[in-house]
C-alpha cells in the first residue's frame with residue numbers, strides 16, 4: 288500500500304497510512320443503504336471548485352443573483368470532464384429564502400419587515416466588524432460607514448470566503464456602494480447580506496424558481512426558512528403545487544435515500560478489494 292492510500296478490503300477491513308494517521312482495522316457498522324455517502328463541498332476558491340469537480344456529489348453555491356449563479360454553475364460544471372465525470376454528477380445547490388404572500392406587493396413589504404428584523408442595529412455593526420477586523424461599537428448603525436481603515440491582520444473570521452479578496456478591497460467596495468446610494472451602516476449590511484431570494488405571490492415565486500433552474504443557475508436549492516417555525520409553510524402549500532403542475536417538482540419520492548432524492552447515481556466506494 289502506498290502512503291496516503293486508503294484501502295478497504297473484504298468484510299469491512301480498512302487500512303490507511305499517511306502524514307496524519309496510520310491506522311488499520313475493521314468497520315463495525317455495515318455500509319449504509321445508499322452505498323457511498325453523499326459528499327457535499329462548501330467552498331468556492333479555485334481549489335474548492337476543483338475538489339468538488341473531482342470528488343463531490345454536491346457543491347453549495349453562495350450566488351443567488353441569477354447572472355452570478357449562472358457563471359458559477361458554468362464554471363464548476365465545465366470542470367467535470369477533466370475528471371472523467373459528466374456534468375450531472377455534481378449538483379450545484381445554493382441556499383434560498385422564500386417569502387410568499389397573496390400579492391407581490393404584500394410579499395415585498397413583508398420581506399422588507401423580515402429583513403429589518405434579522406439585521407438589527409447590533410447585527411449590522413457585528414457584520415461590519417467582521418470585515419474591518421476591529422471594534423466598531425462606537426459607530427452609529429444609522430450613520431455613515433467608519434472613516435478608519437480595516438485592520439488587515441486581525442484574526443476575526445479569517446478564512447471566511449467574503450474576505451478572499453481581502454478586507455481592504457471589501458471595505459472599499461462597501462464604501463463605494465454606501466456613497467453611491469447614500470446608505471447607512473445598517474442599510475448597507477441589509478443590501479449586502481440581507482434580502483430574501485424569492486419574494487412574491489405564489490405564481491411569481493414559482494416562475495422565478497423554475498426560471499432559475501431551467502436557465503442553469505442551479506440544480507435545486509437548500510431552502511432556509513425566514514422564520515422558525517413555519518417559515519416554509521407557504522412555500523409548501525402554495526408554491527410546490529404550482530411547480531408540480533408544471534412537472535418540475537416530484538409528486539412522490541422515487542427512492543429511499545438522500546442520494547436517490549438528489550437524483551444522483553450510485554457511486555463506487557473509495558477502493559475495494561474482493
Ligand SMILES: Cc1cc2nc3c(=O)[nH]c(=O)nc-3n(C[C@H](O)[C@H](O)[C@H](O)COP(=O)(O)O)c2cc1C
Nearest residue numbers: 329330331332333334335336347348349446447448
Ligand atoms: C456557499 C458556501 C457555503 C458554505 N457552507 C458552510 C457550512 O454549511 N458549514 C461550514 O462550516 N462552512 C461552510 N462554508 C465555509 C467553507 O467551508 C470554508 O470557508 C472553506 O474554507 C472555504 O473553502 P474555499 O477555500 O474553497 O472557498 C461555506 C462556504 C461557502 C462559499
